[in-house]
Amino acid sequence: MSDETRSDTYAELAALGPYGVHPGHALITMVEPHPGHEYAYNRWYEDDHYYAGAMAMPWMFAGRRWVATRELQELRYPEASAVARPVTAGCYLSTYWVTDGRYDDHMRWTVGINRRLSRDGRVHQGRTHVFTAFQDHEATVYRDGAAGPRDFHALDHPYRGVVLEVIDVEGDGAEGAGRRAELLEWLRSRHLPKRLAGSPAAMVTVFRPTPLPGDRMSYVKQVEGVDTRLTLLWFLQEDPRECWAEHFTGLDAAVVESGLGRVELVAPFIPTVPGTDLYVDQLR
Numbered sequence: 001m002s003d004e005t006r007s008d009t010y011a012e013l014a015a016l017g018p019y020g021v022h023p024g025h026a027l028i029t030m031v032e033p034h035p036g037h038e039y040a041y042n043r044w045y046e047d048d049h050y051y052a053g054a055m056a057m058p059w060m061f062a063g064r065r066w067v068a069t070r071e072l073q074e075l076r077y078p079e080a081s082a083v084a085r086p087v088t089a090g091c092y093l094s095t096y097w098v099t100d101g102r103y104d105d106h107m108r109w110t111v112g113i114n115r116r117l118s119r120d121g122r123v124h125q126g127r128t129h130v131f132t133a134f135q136d137h138e139a140t141v142y143r144d145g146a147a148g149p150r151d152f153h154a155l156d157h158p159y160r161g162v163v164l165e166v167i168d169v170e171g172d173g174a175e176g177a178g179r180r181a182e183l184l185e186w187l188r189s190r191h192l193p194k195r196l197a198g199s200p201a202a203m204v205t206v207f208r209p210t211p212l213p214g215d216r217m218s219y220v221k222q223v224e225g226v227d228t229r230l231t232l233l234w235f236l237q238e239d240p241r242e243c244w245a246e247h248f249t250g251l252d253a254a255v256v257e258s259g260l261g262r263v264e265l266v267a268p269f270i271p272t273v274p275g276t277d278l279y280v281d282q283l284r
Helices: 007-014 038-055 103-119 173-196 240-247 251-258
Strands: 023-033 060-067 092-099 127-142 161-168 201-209 230-236 262-271
Touching: 023 038, 023 103, 023 201, 038 060, 038 092, 038 103, 060 161, 092 103, 092 161, 103 127, 127 173, 127 230, 173 201, 173 230, 173 251, 240 262, 251 262
Parallel strands: none
Antiparallel strands: 023 092, 023 127, 060 092, 060 262, 127 201, 161 230, 161 262, 201 230
């Protein structure tokens, strides 16, 4: 077996490169199973793909899967979303942390393993990728300062919900990148500390999308807004349905008022229960 799997190489690789716990990168993927495929998709992802296609990979050190029931889908805005068409599309969200400085190493593995899984018939085709992107970490803003879980704990801590927010700015290329830097600073220093104070969200992680490799799987479309978008994950200590009206309406208005961008999606999710089909009947 050692010759077949090149086991000696693992000992060499373990002694090289960064190996901290900071989530320098993330995979954030929102997927819609095709109608009639909900149970099959859920069982494939929970029983096989979450592990073989994600957690077993090098440098992907934490993962969490989330679901939006129909009740949660109906809370989303804006209705004319540039991310989800219709805005209710994408009832499952998966989030993964990748070790800082290991993006290239992880990507080489993920392309290779997904080609192997596809060849071996272990890829479920009855689904649409609504919003799938690897992302670089830009900031984490905490409600309680140094108290409480850190961002590297976020996908293991028993949070009761997460809110995905996607913000875009006007312009492209250098202009878009410059405006995004302004937006990031406003979010980090003014908007997020204000919105977090007294809220059920313990932290917000902020990422920027990166292009998918040219040899990616054909069913995943290339990432939009690489120069202009920011992706936020709000980690909630309450069920989003219990705090939505008070704390999560109006995020789009606040961004517009800043003059720095526009909100393209605000979408709440709750954790899935691994190994069950608990929420499948509530998706449509």
